[in-house]
Amino acid sequence: MTTARFDEVIHAPIRLQICGLAAATEMIEFGVLRNLLGITDSALSKHLAVLEQAGYVRLNKAMSSSRIRTWVLLTHQGRRAFEGHVAALHAIAAGQPVTNAGRPGR
Amino acid sequence: MTPDATNRRQAAAGLADLAARRDSLADHVPATRLRETIILATVVGAGLALGALHNTAVNVIALPAVFYALARLTGAGQWQRAGIVPRRPPGFVAAVQGTALILAAPAGLMTAYVLDDRGIGWALPVGAVVVPLLAVAARRGINKLRRAGLRR
Numbered sequence A: 001m002t003t004a005r006f007d008e009v010i011h012a013p014i015r016l017q018i019c020g021l022a023a024a025t026e027m028i029e030f031g032v033l034r035n036l037l038g039i040t041d042s043a044l045s046k047h048l049a050v051l052e053q054a055g056y057v058r059l060n061k062a063m064s065s066s067r068i069r070t071w072v073l074l075t076h077q078g079r080r081a082f083e084g085h086v087a088a089l090h091a092i093a094a095g096q097p098v099t100n101a102g103r104p105g106r
Numbered sequence B: 001m002t003p004d005a006t007n008r009r010q011a012a013a014g015l016a017d018l019a020a021r022r023d024s025l026a027d028h029v030p031a032t033r034l035r036e037t038i039i040l041a042t043v044v045g046a047g048l049a050l051g052a053l054h055n056t057a058v059n060v061i062a063l064p065a066v067f068y069a070l071a072r073l074t075g076a077g078q079w080q081r082a083g084i085v086p087r088r089p090p091g092f093v094a095a096v097q098g099t100a101l102i103l104a105a106p107a108g109l110m111t112a113y114v115l116d117d118r119g120i121g122w123a124l125p126v127g128a129v130v131v132p133l134l135a136v137a138a139r140r141g142i143n144k145l146r147r148a149g150l151r152r
Helices: A013-023 A030-037 A041-053 A076-093 B005-025 B034-051 B056-074 B091-117 B123-151
Strands: A025-029 A057-064 A067-074 B084-086
Touching: A013 A025, A013 A030, A013 A041, A013 A057, A013 A067, A013 A076, A013 B005, A025 A030, A030 A041, A030 A067, A030 B005, A041 A057, A067 A076, A076 B005, B034 B056, B034 B091, B034 B123, B056 B091, B056 B123, B084 B123, B091 B123
Parallel strands: none
Antiparallel strands: A025 A067, A025 B084, A057 A067
8 A cells, every 4th residue: 555645846737647647657758748748858957867866757769750858757766755655645635634644845 | 643634635645646647548549550451451351352262372372371360460569659658467367368369360260261172152252351340359459358358
């Protein structure tokens, strides 16, 4: 069973969406992620940098059809943190106390 | 800390948004190219039909082409073109799917050839149509399962 754990790094709405989309896939391409989220390249890069620094995502560059594509992968640590955060959101929505709830994200 | 009404509302909204985004993820389909599928299915059909000639030289060229085309038809590797690679099914499920795909097409081909050898003339033409169709159906089925996995 997943332990509810509020995570300030993931809590920012865009980062929550990034983790949610990455968690549903083995890996997702940068351009697809950007289009699904409706944000700019630079904004997505910034959020990915924060997640990468926390060890939650890994970025892989691969050559495809003579251009470099960046793939975003959620790490094991990132998946655990995301599942814990979602469990915390469910608990909050249900009005249950969450002991480690923190200040909304950066 | 017990969440207040605002926190509860925000958490619920965040979860709803997350679910909606995941649904939109499943709208992505592997960029299967119809032209490619038609060419590969034609290669399989033509290869099987050439096999009916029972000419060793022709078979040496035609049968590897048939197996290559079938492998491409049944492969689910097109997902990378869509920019999304769905999560792999659990090991056992993946093994069963893989084994079924690897065994089904050659088994269908062998049956067609055996029946042809026994004088049932329609076996190869029917096999030439049915085997590629089954391969395409299997590929579509696996892609459907993997798309369903994107919603979870």
